[in-house]
Amino acid sequence: MNPFILSGYKSPKYFCDREIETERVLNAMENSRNITLVSERKIGKTALLNHVENLSNNKVVFIYIDLYPTQKLNDFIKILANKLLQKLEPFSEKVLRNITQFFKSINPKFSIDPQSGIPNLELSINTVREAEESIHLLFKYLRHSQKKVTIAFDEFQQILTYPEKNIEALLRSEIQNDNESCFIFSGSHTHFLLSIFNEYSRPFYQSTEIMELKKINIDKYAPFISNHFTENDKQINTSQVEHIYNINRGITYNVQYLSNKLYSLEVNKITTEFIDETLVQIVKENEITYYNYRELLSGFHFKILKSIAQEEIVEKPFSGSFLRKHNLGSASSVKSATTILQNKGLIITDYE
Ligand SMILES: Nc1ncnc2c1ncn2[C@@H]1O[C@H](COP(=O)(O)OP(=O)(O)OP(=O)(O)O)[C@@H](O)[C@H]1O
Numbered sequence: 001m002n003p004f005i006l007s008g009y010k011s012p013k014y015f016c017d018r019e020i021e022t023e024r025v026l027n028a029m030e031n032s033r034n035i036t037l038v039s040e041r042k043i044g045k046t047a048l049l050n051h052v053e054n055l056s057n058n059k060v061v062f063i064y065i066d067l068y069p070t071q072k073l074n075d076f077i078k079i080l081a082n083k084l085l086q087k088l089e090p091f092s093e094k095v096l097r098n099i100t101q102f103f104k105s106i107n108p109k110f111s112i113d114p115q116s117g118i119p120n121l122e123l124s125i126n127t128v129r130e131a132e133e134s135i136h137l138l139f140k141y142l143r144h145s146q147k148k149v150t151i152a153f154d155e156f157q158q159i160l161t162y163p164e165k166n167i168e169a170l171l172r173s174e175i176q177n178d179n180e181s182c183f184i185f186s187g188s189h190t191h192f193l194l195s196i197f198n199e200y201s202r203p204f205y206q207s208t209e210i211m212e213l214k215k216i217n218i219d220k221y222a223p224f225i226s227n228h229f230t231e232n233d234k235q236i237n238t239s240q241v242e243h244i245y246n247i248n249r250g251i252t253y254n255v256q257y258l259s260n261k262l263y264s265l266e267v268n269k270i271t272t273e274f275i276d277e278t279l280v281q282i283v284k285e286n287e288i289t290y291y292n293y294r295e296l297l298s299g300f301h302f303k304i305l306k307s308i309a310q311e312e313i314v315e316k317p318f319s320g321s322f323l324r325k326h327n328l329g330s331a332s333s334v335k336s337a338t339t340i341l342q343n344k345g346l347i348i349t350d351y352e
């Protein structure tokens with residue numbers, strides 16, 4: 001098996017470091033503090049949540065909910081209802097009776113997936129009032145469970161795209177009423193996610209502890225990579241491992257991907273040439289995606305994206321020297337264009 005995992009989570013053996021971060025999340029869970037977990041794309045938020053879930057298995061009920069596929073409040077309710085049903089206690093006739101009684105005002109209907117045996121709960125929601133009532137009942141059901149529960153909402157900023165209004169206020173008041181559970185709000189669109197928690201006029205203002213996940217430190221990542229190669233009789237030296245980290249700027253997914261590809265080469269000794277050739281091959285594989293950006297963006301936006309990419313890191317994107325060098329025109333138009341590129345997640349601002 002290739003030890004460099006590219007999706008999801010397998011076990012601590014294939015998970016590098018994050019000891020301080022894991023402790024911090026576990027401590028917040030134990031003490032019922034809510035957390036907002038942010039980072040740039042592909043650094044490892046979801047994997048960290050999976051890792052914490054893996055470690056906390058018997059002590060708390062850890063409910064991971066990926067909100068990425070949800071598009072409206074009803075989707076949110078459906079996914080939350082089913083996760084609570086599946087994770088709070090083992091399904092039985094008694095649970096079924098309790099839930100039917102508990103949710104009777106919103107007409108619950110059950111079915112069991114014949115293949116997986118997983119129970120499924122449908123709530124009949126047709127009006128805003130019924131939706132609000134459902135949310136209220138779901139959180140009440142959670143509070144009544146008498147269990148130590150953590151709910152991690154991944155891609156939480158997705159709620160901003162729902163057509164319904166007042167969702168933030170609705171969720172905030174329910175979450176505020178729950179002194180026992182811990183809620184984790186995680187997301188890859190840092191800018192949107194932080195706006196929920198950092199803007200004075202919004203319901204969630206300063207209601208959580210903000211935790212920014214940084215890149216895995218090279219001092220931890222290099223031995224992790226090195227050990228996985230050598231354990232499987234593949235030679236690689238320290239400077240080559242550091243080269244893998246540095247050419248990927250420490251972005252976890254990219255480091256994992258290149259390591260995965262190198263590991264799969266049928267050679268016993270990794271050379272610097274292999275590393276560079278494999279990187280070029282990866283970039284070529286993604287060529288179609290990069291061409292696609294050109295189709296999806298206006299000519300001006302693509303030109304800015306390309307200029308920034310050529311520089312790799314631009315400290316002063318509105319300075320005369322950068323604008324002149326790439327022939328980009330006025331600082332004000334570049335400013336509004338960079339905001340759009342940032343909202344699309346194509347460029348990031350790093351304040352380090
Ligand atoms: N500590 C780690 N050790 C080893 N691999 C990791 C670690 N953290 C994350 N990964 C791997 O890196 C990749 C990206 O991680 P993950 O999907 O958790 O990032 P993310 O920040 O949630 O990304 P996105 O912004 O797309 O939601 C995955 O393949 C995951 O398996």
Ligand SMILES: [Mg+2]
Pocket residue numbers: 045046047154188
């Ligand atoms: Mg993620």
